[in-house]
Amino acid sequence: MIPAYNEELRLPSTLETLLAYLKNEANGAYGPWELIVVNDGSKDATAAIAKRLAVNEPNICILENPGNKGKGYSVKHGMLEARYDWVLFSDADLSAPIAEVPKLFEAASRQQAEIAIGSRALDRSLIGTHQSGLRELGGRVFNVMAQLGTGLRLWDTQCGFKLFRRDAARAVFKRLRLERFGFDVEALFVASSLGYRIVEVPVRWSHVDGTKVSLATDSVDMFGDIARVRWNAWKGLYR
Numbered sequence: 001m002i003p004a005y006n007e008e009l010r011l012p013s014t015l016e017t018l019l020a021y022l023k024n025e026a027n028g029a030y031g032p033w034e035l036i037v038v039n040d041g042s043k044d045a046t047a048a049i050a051k052r053l054a055v056n057e058p059n060i061c062i063l064e065n066p067g068n069k070g071k072g073y074s075v076k077h078g079m080l081e082a083r084y085d086w087v088l089f090s091d092a093d094l095s096a097p098i099a100e101v102p103k104l105f106e107a108a109s110r111q112q113a114e115i116a117i118g119s120r121a122l123d124r125s126l127i128g129t130h131q132s133g134l135r136e137l138g139g140r141v142f143n144v145m146a147q148l149g150t151g152l153r154l155w156d157t158q159c160g161f162k163l164f165r166r167d168a169a170r171a172v173f174k175r176l177r178l179e180r181f182g183f184d185v186e187a188l189f190v191a192s193s194l195g196y197r198i199v200e201v202p203v204r205w206s207h208v209d210g211t212k213v214s215l216a217t218d219s220v221d222m223f224g225d226i227a228r229v230r231w232n233a234w235k236g237l238y239r
Contacts, residue, residue, distance in 0.1 A: 001082060001089045003074035004050070005040040010210070011049050014092055019057065021098045030086070030105075036061045038078040041068035072176065072183025079164065079173040087169050091160035093208035100203040104163040107201045114168040114196040117154070117188070118161030118203035128206035138219055149226035150189045154200050157184045161203060168196050175238045182225025189229050190238050 002018075004011060015035070022033050039047045039062065047064070054060040063077055075089050088101055096118045104116035120127055121143065130136060139158060146157050162184075164172070171194055178186045191198060232238060 001036040001078035001087060002092050003038045003040060003071050004042065004046050004092050005068065006042045006044045006046060007092045008045040008049055010093060011046055014094055015053055017094060018098055032084060034059050034061050034083060036063060036078045036082060038063045038065065038074040040065045040074045070180035073179040075183060076173045076176050079169045082166060085166050086163060087166055088163045093210060095208050096159065096161035096203050096205045103201050103203060107199045108163060111199045112197065113199040114165040115191055115198045116163045116201055117198060118159045119156040119200045120159055120205045121155035122200060123202035126202055126204045131207045142222060145223060146185050146226055149230060150185060152188055152192060154188060157188055177232055177237060178225055178228065182222045185226060186229050193238060
């Protein structure tokens, strides 16, 4: 499942890469599959490109948000509409290559986990292209704060490469309140609170230019989201 906002430039190659992998690898390994694209009120040709490809690809499902609602809303939308037993969400830039997904399945199976998340922090030698020093530092600080604020013992909550068993995805995402970039922490906190097992898996990852996260505004709001998660939990909103 791919959340997409103004992705007309890279969406064609992303979908081509995903379709090639799914057709060549997934049918035999994982059974039936679908590729969900959630258009988050894009102002460019994102929706048109996805719909054009879907004409000849019955396994592509296009979902439309009611305007630009945010990445968290988009992922929630896609996860709740998914039909098959396991649901992966990946960033549209494929910064974690789709070929890394067997690592998540293997770790989930080996540790009997309902959720497996890709991690850049567990083995930084797997990072091909790094973010700027300021972004990397901000990411590390954010994850320490997320641990302190939520009790999660995870070292990379923000990597956009996460696999959920569908029943766990439905239970978790229907409870989420955050609609923008802090939703990852919220989803993992809720999952942990519900007793789901989460395994963190080192994956190959490379920074791709074009991030939608602004250091000046979104990063500050994400730190505030940690407090919002605790507040929502205290008010019983995740029950």
